[in-house]
Amino acid sequence: MIVANEINKSFNSNKVLCDISLTINRGTFFAIKGPSGCGKSTLLNILGLLDTPDSGKLYFDDELINFKNRTRTAYLRSREIGFIFQAYNLMPKLTVFDNILLPFLYLKKSLFNQNLYDTLIERLSLTRLLTKPADVLSGGEKQRVAAARALITNPNIVICDEPTGNLDLANARFLMSLLKEISIEASKTVIMVTHSNDFDSFFDDTFVFEG
Amino acid sequence: MLNILLNSLKTFSSHKMRTMLTVLGIILAIAVYLISGIYSEAIIKTQSDKYIEFDPHSLYISDNLYSTSVDRLKQSFPDAHVSAFQESPLYRIHTPDEKNNFDVYGVLVGVSLDFERFPIPSLDALDCIKNSTLLYGRSFNNQDFSLNKKVAVINLSMAKLLFGDTNPLGQYVNFDEPSQYMIIGILSDSSDTLRMLERFNNDIAGIEDMTVPFMPFYVPLTSIGYKYPAGKTIVTFKPDVDMFDAYNAVLSLNYSYKNYTYTADSVLTSLEDSVAESNQIINLLVLVMLLMSGMSLSIILIFSFKERLPEIGIKKAIGANDAFILFQFFIENAVLGIVGALFGIVLSFFIIIIATPLILHVPVSSILGVLTWNNVTIPILLSLSVSMAFGYFPSLWAVKQNIMSVLRYE
Ligand SMILES: Nc1ncnc2c1ncn2[C@@H]1O[C@H](COP(=O)(O)OP(=O)(O)OP(=O)(O)O)[C@@H](O)[C@H]1O
Ligand SMILES: [Mg+2]
Numbered sequence: 001m002i003v004a005n006e007i008n009k010s011f012n013s014n015k016v017l018c019d020i021s022l023t024i025n026r027g028t029f030f031a032i033k034g035p036s037g038c039g040k041s042t043l044l045n046i047l048g049l050l051d052t053p054d055s056g057k058l059y060f061d062d063e064l065i066n067f068k069n070r071t072r073t074a075y076l077r078s079r080e081i082g083f084i085f086q087a088y089n090l091m092p093k094l095t096v097f098d099n100i101l102l103p104f105l106y107l108k109k110s111l112f113n114q115n116l117y118d119t120l121i122e123r124l125s126l127t128r129l130l131t132k133p134a135d136v137l138s139g140g141e142k143q144r145v146a147a148a149r150a151l152i153t154n155p156n157i158v159i160c161d162e163p164t165g166n167l168d169l170a171n172a173r174f175l176m177s178l179l180k181e182i183s184i185e186a187s188k189t190v191i192m193v194t195h196s197n198d199f200d201s202f203f204d205d206t207f208v209f210e211g
Numbered sequence: 212m213l214n215i216l217l218n219s220l221k222t223f224s225s226h227k228m229r230t231m232l233t234v235l236g237i238i239l240a241i242a243v244y245l246i247s248g249i250y251s252e253a254i255i256k257t258q259s260d261k262y263i264e265f266d267p268h269s270l271y272i273s274d275n276l277y278s279t280s281v282d283r284l285k286q287s288f289p290d291a292h293v294s295a296f297q298e299s300p301l302y303r304i305h306t307p308d309e310k311n312n313f314d315v316y317g318v319l320v321g322v323s324l325d326f327e328r329f330p331i332p333s334l335d336a337l338d339c340i341k342n343s344t345l346l347y348g349r350s351f352n353n354q355d356f357s358l359n360k361k362v363a364v365i366n367l368s369m370a371k372l373l374f375g376d377t378n379p380l381g382q383y384v385n386f387d388e389p390s391q392y393m394i395i396g397i398l399s400d401s402s403d404t405l406r407m408l409e410r411f412n413n414d415i416a417g418i419e420d421m422t423v424p425f426m427p428f429y430v431p432l433t434s435i436g437y438k439y440p441a442g443k444t445i446v447t448f449k450p451d452v453d454m455f456d457a458y459n460a461v462l463s464l465n466y467s468y469k470n471y472t473y474t475a476d477s478v479l480t481s482l483e484d485s486v487a488e489s490n491q492i493i494n495l496l497v498l499v500m501l502l503m504s505g506m507s508l509s510i511i512l513i514f515s516f517k518e519r520l521p522e523i524g525i526k527k528a529i530g531a532n533d534a535f536i537l538f539q540f541f542i543e544n545a546v547l548g549i550v551g552a553l554f555g556i557v558l559s560f561f562i563i564i565i566a567t568p569l570i571l572h573v574p575v576s577s578i579l580g581v582l583t584w585n586n587v588t589i590p591i592l593l594s595l596s597v598s599m600a601f602g603y604f605p606s607l608w609a610v611k612q613n614i615m616s617v618l619r620y621e
Binding site: 045048050051052070071074075077078079081083085087089090091093102103105106107149150153 | 533
């Protein structure tokens with residue numbers, strides 16, 4: 001369970017998040033919606049422990065997150081959270097294969113799950129791309145690689161920032177159903193920012209920013 | 212661990228130019244360090260090879276022992292053998308083919324009317340020099356004396372020792388004092404004059420507490436760059452005599468011998484000292500170069516890390532902690548240091564191979580003898596510590612950056 005309590009965040013004098021509170025239960029497929037520039041990514045970054053709120057509290061299960069403890073947040077990011085970035089954030093010079101396995105540069109090799117890897121490669125149609133360097137991929141291809149990298153560690157919380165924004169409908173559907181399965185069968189929490197209403201039926205719960 | 216190493220190698224191979232620039236300073240500093248070190252080693256070695264095998268049971272006294280002193284020494288060490296230079300040459304010069312080896316008696320006769328330092332030589336001795344026939348050049352004349360000219364006559368072996376094949380006439384030598392004496396004449400080694408001089412010298416030396424006039428036979432070889440004890444008296448002791456006791460016994464004869472009594476060890480030490488002295492300056496230079504290259508490494512690393520902030524951000528975003536990233540940079544810096552050292556080593560060996568025959572006119576093989584593993588390990592350790600030390604703060608700076616501000620660099 002993730003609980004956010006009166007989260008505030010401003011950039012310089014621009015107040016982006018204002019007393020945001022929300023509760024996300026384990027196993028929920030949770031959507032965050034709102035107009036562009038309203039602070040969705042900012043909120044996701046805080047939930048994904050990539051950014052620090054100015055004030056407010058964040059709990060993972062019953063743990064109050066101490067954003068100053070960089071070792072702990074890094075640990076949670078590596079073991080609990082899988083983050084699919086809006087801007088992909090792949091390593092441009094590395095191949096798709098190396099990008100997907102990047103987390104295992106510092107995670108124990110024993111955490112690697114070959115079955116999960118095979119499933120992800122197949123479901124995200126990455127087989128033919130594995131040896132290509134990431135910087136030659138199209139936007140949609142990059143998005144699928146980013147998804148595979150986020151899911152390869154089998155995280156309890158999957159955070160996605162418009163993961164279908166660059167995908168065609170077929171591929172978007174593959175990814176959405178993959179995420180849905182993960183949330184139902186493995187009881188993982190999936191938090192997703194999206195603009196489209198095409199997949200509303202997938203979501204268990206939705207948080208809408210008042211524009 | 213291996214992964215990280217491979218990763219850092221990949222990073223370097225994709226940024227060859229940047230990596231080269233970063234380690235350039237280190238390469239140069241290491242090269243200077245190695246070249247100077249190896250050459251001074253080689254100088255010590257060839258010089259000590261060239262001159263004498265000093266006998267460890269002898270004391271070399273670069274002055275006369277007065278006959279009374281010799282007697283007293285003989286009382287303390289009945290078996291000691293005291294040799295004046297005439298029976299026992301001070302050193303034997305080996306020529307490459309061993310055929311034309313020759314003994315050096317170290318005869319040097321100068322005219323100095325520095326009455327403070329040297330009493331007036333006996334007129335007999337002066338006449339002897341003035342009237343002697345020489346192999347080359349001229350002898351002293353009245354003008355030399357009246358004008359206090361700093362001129363000297365030396366014997367052939369000494370001339371060969373000091374100047375090799377070049378013409379010794381007109382060259383300068385030192386008599387243990389700053390002013391230099393011009394060589395005007397060369398005496399044959401077998402000249403009667405030599406023997407006569409020796410006699411005169413002993414006559415005067417026989418009077419205790421009188422300094423030897425015009426210092427014949429004493430040659431501090433400062434003119435070829437080293438303080439080198441030459442002497443006219445060699446006292447050889449039985450092997451069971453403790454050399455420390457022997458040394459003290461000589462000092463008890465006359466404490467001023469302290470300054471010109473040498474053992475086999477101290478001869479080499481004084482040679483090494485004079486090389487070490489010049490090495491100190493070079494070492495200082497190397498230190499400054501290493502510091503400067505370390506600082507330029509720091510600066511270049513900051514620029515390079517700035518470029519790599521997105522990479523750092525991504526790694527941190529997917530869970531790498533600060534320690535891991537810092538460790539990765541440590542490995543990279545270590546590899547930089549080692550690569551720099553290796554290139555520096557290769558560069559300096561290259562320079563030594565090319566420059567030795569070209570500039571020093573000696574075959575490379577004369578240098579290779581001094582090489583040891585230290586010539587490889589010490590530069591590596593040196594460069595490793597510089598790159599680690601100066602890479603630390605840029606690395607720390609890069610690691611401490613906020614993830615989101617870093618990712619937004621893209
Ligand atoms: N690091 C930052 N520095 C300054 N302003 C920022 C920073 N990050 C975000 N902002 C501002 O905060 C606001 C919210 O940004 P955010 O990226 O969260 O929007 P978003 O809801 O994700 O928009 P979109 O749907 O277009 O992705 C924007 O006005 C943006 O300019
Ligand atoms: Mg956004």
